[in-house]
Amino acid sequence: MSATLVAPTRASAAEAGFSLQGSGSGVTAQGSASGGAEDFWRQYRPTPMALELGIYGGLALFSKQHNLQNLAVVEEPPAIGHQKLNTALDLGLRAGFYPLSFLGAEGELGIIPSKTDVSGDAATIWTYRLSAVVQYPEYRLVPFVLVGAGGMNLRSNRSGLGKDSDPELHFGVGAKFAITQYISARFDFRDNLMQENRLNPGVDDGNLVQNFELLLGASFTLGRTPAERPAAPVDSDNDGFYDPQDACPMQPGVAPNGCPAPVAPADTDKDGIPDPSDPCPTEAEDGAQPNPTDGCPNKDADGDGILLPDDKCPDIKGVAPDGCVHDKDADGIVDEVDKCPDQPETKNGFQDADGCPDELPKEVAKFSGVIKGIQFDFGKATIRAQSNKLLDEAVKVLQTYPDLRISVSGHTDNVGEPAKNLELSQARAEAVKTYFTAKGVEASRIETRGAGETEPVADNATDAGRQQNRRIEFKLLQQK
Secondary structure (H helix, E strand, O other): OOOEOOOOOOOOOOOOEEEEEEEOOEEEEEEEOOOOHHHHHHOOOOOOOEEEEEEEEEEEEOOOOEOOOOHHHHOOOOOOOOOOEOOEEEEEEEEEEEEEOOEEEEEEEEEEEEEEOOOOOEEEEEEEEEEEEEEOOOOOEEEEEEEEEEEEEEEEOOOOOOEEEEEEEEEEEEEEEEOOOOEEEEEEEEEEEEEEOOOOOOOOOOOEEEEEEEEEEEEEEEOOOOOOOOOOOOOOOOOOOOHHHOOOOOOOOEOOOOEOOOOOOOOOOOOOOOHHHOOOOOOOOOOOOOOOOOOOOOOOOOOOOOOOOOOOOOOOOOEOOOOEOOOOOOOOOOOOOOOOOOOOOOOOOOOOOOOOOOOOOHHHHOOOEEEOOOOEOOOOOOEOHHHHHHHHHHHHHHHHOOOOEEEEEEEOOOOOOHHHHHHHHHHHHHHHHHHHHHOOOOHHHEEEEEEEOOOOOOOOOOHHHHHHHOEEEEEEEOOO
């Protein structure tokens, strides 16, 4: 049990609460002397410059291998050697001073009336200790830790353990609870580190054992935060909200914060966007992309750069002057860029962007369809040298007509596994592309495809048919 004296200081008042209640006539404020559970726990918390005086009682539990013994006595008759100390009552006084609310120092004097466990001789231990205490001071329940040093003096007869005095180091944890402003209860758990039994072989000075204490105490304290009744709450603007909760304490207001009710801004075009935030306050927002909430109607919904009301085709991306698409020959090329606006373009992969009908030049037509004369090593994608002349002619055509794009497809007969045939046909098409790009043709102008045995042009049941099916085809691609 411990008592504590503390120099009086005035801390912040704990501890009144306010409440708001709704009624038919509006919101009213009420004050209470207690702030509820929060105020209860914040009453009587520690403050700086506090003095504590206390008493304590509990149990002391000594290690079997303690060294509280007179080594010269216990080895001579009538003593019977080292004996364990029985668990015993632990009583004492303590005084503490806390210059800071979270940090202080304590001193203790105590007595432990124990006995030896074999001979039953009285063994009284007097204790004295100094400790540094660190505590959490925000609430009336105050957890703490402590560490310190001191000593224990043994008084026993010669048939017991004799007389001895040993130093000790200790540390512990505990909690205090303020019952009133001046009285508090306390619990401690201590671990006392002391010299191990020197009679044991191999034990040296500095070998330590643990000795435990469980303590309950009461304290008388001066300097603890009092429970003060707060001053009457103030409502400067008389709007029913006390000033601490009133965001506008000098202006009568309404819930939830006591400020005047906001005045809705004007919305001239009634589009739901207030005029101060509306870049087009007299034109209603139409919700159209790409900015459906910017406050303005979308005057170029088709993105052709021609705004309403000049755009006569607002849903079609057109051209000046009216925003519409003009394509008299319906070939997909607008008249403004169509070199032959009255004649549709021939979509044959050759000059498809000029809008005019045309025929493939003979040298181009030669390389459209099955290309005879391209030979590979058996079962491989290696182009044989005798194919180079034909491939060079194709390169020349591609270089002469830089707008041409082609697809190269490889085909096989049905001899062998379909998966391997597909892989071989793709590899051979890639080999042709590699030949062309090595000669300076841009890779982006050439697509490749392996068809394997899936697109025969002749009967695979005959040698002649299979020969026709083993082929490379070129196909002109429409210009992008």
